Amino acid sequence: MNFSILNKSLLLRIIQHLAFWGLAYYILVHVFASSSEIQPTDQIYTAIFLFTISIGVYFNLYILIPLFLNKGKYLLYGVSLALCIAGSTYLNQLTFEHIIDYFLPGYYFISYFNFLDLLKFFAAFIGITSLVKLSKSYFLLLEARNQIMKMQKEKSEAELNALRVQINPHFLFNGLNSIYSLVLKHSGKAPETILKLSEILRYIIYETRKEKVDLKKELDYMQHYIDIQKLRSGPLAKIEASITGNPVNREIAPLLFLPLIENSFKHGIKGETGSTFVVLEWTIGEDFIRFVTENNKGQSEDIEMDKRPGIGLENLKQRLNIIYPGRHHFEITETEELFRVELEIQTTDET
Amino acid sequence: MKTGNYILISFVIILVSGCFVKSLHPFYKENEVIFKKELTGNWLGNDSSTWKIEQGMKSTGLFKPDVPDNAYLMTYKDKKGVAIFIVHLFQLGSRYFLDFYPEEVESTNDLMAIHLVPMHTVARVDVSPGKMVIQWYNEEWLIGLFRQNKIRIAHEKVPTSEGKMEEDNFQVVLTASTDDLQKFMLKYMDDPNTFKNDYTFVLQKKN
Numbered sequence: 001m002n003f004s005i006l007n008k009s010l011l012l013r014i015i016q017h018l019a020f021w022g023l024a025y026y027i028l029v030h031v032f033a034s035s036s037e038i039q040p041t042d043q044i045y046t047a048i049f050l051f052t053i054s055i056g057v058y059f060n061l062y063i064l065i066p067l068f069l070n071k072g073k074y075l076l077y078g079v080s081l082a083l084c085i086a087g088s089t090y091l092n093q094l095t096f097e098h099i100i101d102y103f104l105p106g107y108y109f110i111s112y113f114n115f116l117d118l119l120k121f122f123a124a125f126i127g128i129t130s131l132v133k134l135s136k137s138y139f140l141l142l143e144a145r146n147q148i149m150k151m152q153k154e155k156s157e158a159e160l161n162a163l164r165v166q167i168n169p170h171f172l173f174n175g176l177n178s179i180y181s182l183v184l185k186h187s188g189k190a191p192e193t194i195l196k197l198s199e200i201l202r203y204i205i206y207e208t209r210k211e212k213v214d215l216k217k218e219l220d221y222m223q224h225y226i227d228i229q230k231l232r233s234g235p236l237a238k239i240e241a242s243i244t245g246n247p248v249n250r251e252i253a254p255l256l257f258l259p260l261i262e263n264s265f266k267h268g269i270k271g272e273t274g275s276t277f278v279v280l281e282w283t284i285g286e287d288f289i290r291f292v293t294e295n296n297k298g299q300s301e302d303i304e305m306d307k308r309p310g311i312g313l314e315n316l317k318q319r320l321n322i323i324y325p326g327r328h329h330f331e332i333t334e335t336e337e338l339f340r341v342e343l344e345i346q347t348t349d350e351t
Numbered sequence: 352m353k354t355g356n357y358i359l360i361s362f363v364i365i366l367v368s369g370c371f372v373k374s375l376h377p378f379y380k381e382n383e384v385i386f387k388k389e390l391t392g393n394w395l396g397n398d399s400s401t402w403k404i405e406q407g408m409k410s411t412g413l414f415k416p417d418v419p420d421n422a423y424l425m426t427y428k429d430k431k432g433v434a435i436f437i438v439h440l441f442q443l444g445s446r447y448f449l450d451f452y453p454e455e456v457e458s459t460n461d462l463m464a465i466h467l468v469p470m471h472t473v474a475r476v477d478v479s480p481g482k483m484v485i486q487w488y489n490e491e492w493l494i495g496l497f498r499q500n501k502i503r504i505a506h507e508k509v510p511t512s513e514g515k516m517e518e519d520n521f522q523v524v525l526t527a528s529t530d531d532l533q534k535f536m537l538k539y540m541d542d543p544n545t546f547k548n549d550y551t552f553v554l555q556k557k558n
Contacts, residue, residue: 004434034504034505035526036505036507039500040500041501041503062542097538106501107501108496108503108504108535108539109503110503110504110534110538112534114530175429264378
């Protein structure tokens with residue numbers, strides 16, 4: 001906050017306070033009129049009366065509320081507020097009974113209200129100003145809360161974007177590896193694979209920026225990716241992909257399955273042996289989407305060579321925590337020969 | 352207030368036309384009223400007026416006023432006529448005061464009488480054996496304060512007995528409550544101006 005904004009805010013606050021006291025003066029000077037016409041002594045009396053009230057009001061607003069109420073010391077605040085009201089009431093009475101004679105010699109004033117009536121006046125003023133202050137604070141709190149929520153949302157979006165950006169090079173890296181294998185084998189399928197890869201890349205770059213994407217479309221592109229991996233894997237590998245349930249008119253956060261598929265192919269399909277397999281199963285229920293991958297584990301030397309934790313899986317976990325907090329189940333089961341991942345997402349709140 | 356065949360007398364003229372502080376509300380509260388037997392009797396004023404002070408009592412006749420027994424029925428008589436007041440004695444601080452309220456003001460006719468609004472006046476009283484000094488509250492001083500805008504007490508400005516209502520020529524009728532009247536009297540009781548006027552009556556008790 002710069003100096004000019006601070007000045008403007010202070011000026012606005014001063015104007016608000018002056019307006020409040022001005023209005024109070026205007027009303028009270030008519031209430032306090034000692035005859036059918038407002039006399040100068042009525043004006044003096046009202047001004048001094050309001051001055052004594054203002055002491056109680058500002059003592060409450062700038063000392064008691066910050067010191068006790070804002071810190072949750074409600075009992076202490078209640079007691080000190082009652083003392084503040086009684087004290088300022090007594091000050092008013094004392095002012096018109098004695099103090100005023102020193103400041104305005106030659107003037108004849110008395111305290112025109114009894115203590116109980118004055119107490120009601122002071123309680124009303126201090127109570128109203130407290131409520132105004134608290135309602136103002138409440139609105140400021142709401143504003144701050146909205147600001148925090150907005151910032152949290154922006155932070156989450158930024159994190160998601162960062163994670164999505166990580167997917168692109170990761171996917172590209174794996175895709176290029178597949179094409180590289182085809183080229184090494186002098187396969188004629190390399191051009192077709194490059195086209196499919198570019199299509200998937202276009203989908204990832206341009207269509208997955210939304211919070212949710214069409215499930216059917218997402219699964220179609222996953223199928224493209226599986227096709228690419230099939231080409232790379234050779235005829236002996238057992239690759240199965242199945243969908244149970246209807247993906248039409250369903251939505252899901254984009255690119256949740258891709259890291260799991262990538263991971264299955266990366267570790268499951270190793271070499272030209274017949275024992276390699278990747279099984280991918282989607283089950284689409286009314287209020288959930290389940291995806292299970294199973295693959296054989298690679299040769300021990302392959303595993304040893306790749307001890308680096310999978311960036312893709314870590315990325316996926318973080319995204320699931322942001323997008324589906326408390327609404328997803330992610331489980332990795334590993335045996336000597338099998339690597340199984342199960343992801344289930346509750347879609348109750350999805351449209 | 353009963354009305355009858357009235358004649359205006361000097362004391363009443365004074366009450367109506369000025370010099371005494373007039374109030375719509377009494378200067379005393381019922382629970383503050385005291386009764387001193389030594390005030391009763393016949394008194395002779397320094398202006399040759401006579402003051403007959405009796406203890407109040409419930410009316411016994413058609414033309415007798417109904418006066419509480421803790422109050423006094425005072426009959427004032429001078430060479431110009433007679434006026435009757437209900438008088439209450441009360442104490443504020445260390446001083447005694449008398450609240451005067453006209454019981455019967457004789458006027459020329461009934462129509463005149465119904466236009467008269469009875470009002471209270473207040474006087475300080477000092478009683479010693481065989482002597483009583485009555486000093487009325489100083490209206491001249493009070494009006495001076497109102498003219499200078501230096502006093503705040505509920506009031507209304509009314510025309511003078513000559514019908515004048517000017518910025519610096521008017522009368523005042525106090526409309527303040529008894530509470531406020533007493534607070535004012537108490538606070539400024541020692542002010543030398545409050546009872547400094549020409550309407551001081553020194554009464555000697557007649558044997």
